[in-house]
Amino acid sequence: MRRAVLGALALTAAAVALAFLFLPVAAIFLQVPPGRLLHQLTSPVVTDALLVSARTSAIAQALILLLGTPLAYLLASRRFRGRGLVITLVELPLVLPPAVAGLGLLVAFGRAGLLGTSIPFTQTAVVLAVAFVASPLYIRQALAAFEAVDPDVIAASRTLGAGSTRTFFRVVLPLARGGLAAGLALSFARGLGEFGATIMFAGSLQGVTQTLPLAIYQEFSVDLDTALAMGALLVVISALLLLVLKLVLSWQPSRRTSSFVFARSS
Amino acid sequence: MATLSADFELRLRSFELRVALEVERTVALVGPSGAGKSSVLRAIAGLVHPVGRIALDADVWLDAAICRAPDERRVGLVFQEYALFPHLSVRRNVGYGGRARVGELLERFRISHLADARPGELSGGERQRVALARALARDPGVLLLDEPLSALDAHTKDAVRLELQELLQTLELPTLIVTHDYEDAAALAGTVGVIVDGELRQLGTPRELLAEPSDAFVASFTGANLLRGSVRAHAEGLTRIQLESGEDVYSTDRAEGDVGVVVYPWDVSVGRARADGSALNVIHGEIASVAQLGNRVRVRVGPVTAEVTAASAERLELARGGTAFVMFKATGTRLVPLRTVTRA
Numbered sequence: 001m002r003r004a005v006l007g008a009l010a011l012t013a014a015a016v017a018l019a020f021l022f023l024p025v026a027a028i029f030l031q032v033p034p035g036r037l038l039h040q041l042t043s044p045v046v047t048d049a050l051l052v053s054a055r056t057s058a059i060a061q062a063l064i065l066l067l068g069t070p071l072a073y074l075l076a077s078r079r080f081r082g083r084g085l086v087i088t089l090v091e092l093p094l095v096l097p098p099a100v101a102g103l104g105l106l107v108a109f110g111r112a113g114l115l116g117t118s119i120p121f122t123q124t125a126v127v128l129a130v131a132f133v134a135s136p137l138y139i140r141q142a143l144a145a146f147e148a149v150d151p152d153v154i155a156a157s158r159t160l161g162a163g164s165t166r167t168f169f170r171v172v173l174p175l176a177r178g179g180l181a182a183g184l185a186l187s188f189a190r191g192l193g194e195f196g197a198t199i200m201f202a203g204s205l206q207g208v209t210q211t212l213p214l215a216i217y218q219e220f221s222v223d224l225d226t227a228l229a230m231g232a233l234l235v236v237i238s239a240l241l242l243l244v245l246k247l248v249l250s251w252q253p254s255r256r257t258s259s260f261v262f263a264r265s266s
Numbered sequence: 267m268a269t270l271s272a273d274f275e276l277r278l279r280s281f282e283l284r285v286a287l288e289v290e291r292t293v294a295l296v297g298p299s300g301a302g303k304s305s306v307l308r309a310i311a312g313l314v315h316p317v318g319r320i321a322l323d324a325d326v327w328l329d330a331a332i333c334r335a336p337d338e339r340r341v342g343l344v345f346q347e348y349a350l351f352p353h354l355s356v357r358r359n360v361g362y363g364g365r366a367r368v369g370e371l372l373e374r375f376r377i378s379h380l381a382d383a384r385p386g387e388l389s390g391g392e393r394q395r396v397a398l399a400r401a402l403a404r405d406p407g408v409l410l411l412d413e414p415l416s417a418l419d420a421h422t423k424d425a426v427r428l429e430l431q432e433l434l435q436t437l438e439l440p441t442l443i444v445t446h447d448y449e450d451a452a453a454l455a456g457t458v459g460v461i462v463d464g465e466l467r468q469l470g471t472p473r474e475l476l477a478e479p480s481d482a483f484v485a486s487f488t489g490a491n492l493l494r495g496s497v498r499a500h501a502e503g504l505t506r507i508q509l510e511s512g513e514d515v516y517s518t519d520r521a522e523g524d525v526g527v528v529v530y531p532w533d534v535s536v537g538r539a540r541a542d543g544s545a546l547n548v549i550h551g552e553i554a555s556v557a558q559l560g561n562r563v564r565v566r567v568g569p570v571t572a573e574v575t576a577a578s579a580e581r582l583e584l585a586r587g588g589t590a591f592v593m594f595k596a597t598g599t600r601l602v603p604l605r606t607v608t609r610a
Contacts, residue, residue: 160400
């Protein structure tokens with residue numbers, strides 16, 4: 001009897017939680033007929049924002065890949081004093097409030113800031129804001145992926161006559177590939193949704209710095225349908241990213257059950 | 267044939283590893299786990315960096331001025347768990363270090379039919395053949411085998427040991443093997459070194475290690491009984507030793523102070539009654555265990571293990587819990603110093 005009650009309670013709680021998580025997403029698609037949504041996507045605000053988001057995301061993720069991969073590999077393969085501290089510093093932007101990130105970027109790169117540049121409120125500023133908040137997700141995942149490569153396999157490659165560069169490209173990279181792709185997908189999703197740091201550091205100038213999330217924020221008080229159309233678009237892109245992430249992780253002969261572990265810091 | 271000479275020191279976590287070796291044919295280093303055996307191979311391969319000198323004939327890999335990278339030393343290292351590349355086929359694993367002889371090596375190690383398989387699909391024995399083929403494809407000047415038999419189940423092990431024996435005989439390569447199993451070492455190598463806590467205690471043929479163990483550890487590692495005691499007297503060419511368990515035994519070896527009395531199980535006989543003989547050591551004790559090994563039976567009586575034929579074990583009705591006499595000649599014993607006996 002008591003067990004039946006408990007079971008029913010658990011089921012109800014689960015149903016409420018599921019409904020709560022699903023409802024807002026469904027509402028975006030139910031509010032306006034699909035035809036209208038598609039039509040709204042052709043409005044100049046949307047196409048401009050889409051272009052800015054696509055451009056800045058592509059450049060930011062390319063930068064993250066290019067600079068983050070060597071950093072993650074060095075952190076994974078070297079043991080040195082202060083390594084734990086460096087890893088913590090890398091992870092810090094992840095837990096930093098976006099407004100603080102934006103503020104930090106402003107006082108670092110602003111005209112009156114530390115480096116005194118004219119970057120703020122340009123498209124470059126959007127790229128930097130995205131790279132700042134999203135890169136820790138990639139670096140952490142890449143670090144874990146590199147650490148999971150059996151050191152004996154790397155040593156075997158060396159004793160078989162391959163130098164460290166050849167070993168990296170023929171053994172380490174192929175074995176860590178799945179983890180790197182997963183990290184990039186996470187970082188891409190985070191960067192695409194970036195709002196707080198961007199609006200502080202880059203502003204919201206249509207066609208220049210106005211990304212999809214910023215355009216949604218601007219449009220939702222002007223033209224709700226357009227905001228909803230962009231929202232729907234982001235839901236679809238995010239869902240696709242999640243799907244890719246899950247596929248990538250299930251391909252791997254994975255030793256890891258979660259894609260979201262904090263990298264070991266020692 | 268080339269000679270590998272290795273003379274180096276390497277600081278390990280809890281002790282210093284010291285090795286001085288000349289490897290011309292096959293040498294096996296044997297010792298308990300944690301003795302630093304694998305580090306010897308890794309040092310020769312260039313994966314860890316000791317201080318000293320390592321050279322293959324005139325080709326110096328390490329000395330005060332030179333430290334070649336692993337890829338610039340001509341070693342074929344076969345890792346304990348094989349360390350095959352999981353993302354590459356057997357053919358590409360074997361061809362990783364050198365493409366020229368892949369076909370021939372796949373044939374020779376009977377893995378041609380597995381050429382397109384991934385390492386994950388192979389059995390332990392097959393993986394080892396792939397690892398050996400891969401190491402040889404690189405055309406090494408030295409072959410290094412890390413515990414070549416320990417990752418295999420007992421059933422495969424005997425077959426693989428025979429295969430390895432044949433392979434090592436046909437290869438004209440200086441080969442260094444490390445293993446924790448004395449029998450494997452003696453079966454595979456002409457020279458066996460016993461290494462404990464990073465120190466090479468004795469280096470010799472398996473026969474020499476049995477006949478003249480340099481200390482108590484070497485003796486117990488080669489399978490001997492080691493009875494601890496103190497020398498009490500010398501008379502008529504015999505040394506009388508009082509064992510810690512109280513009995514007196516006699517040896518034809520001379521020694522003083524605390525000693526280990528070494529006697530091999532196959533030099534010990536078992537009886538129901540005390541047999542008389544002037545040079546005979548006799549110990550009476552409870553039968554602690556009876557274990558069959560092929561057509562031989564190992565019986566432990568008190569502190570002594572004896573090896574007798576299955577027939578005589580049956581005739582004597584040896585069973586756990588009963589008592590028996592074990593007997594061995596004074597000439598069948600060796601007295602060895604009781605230096606730090608770490609683990610036996």
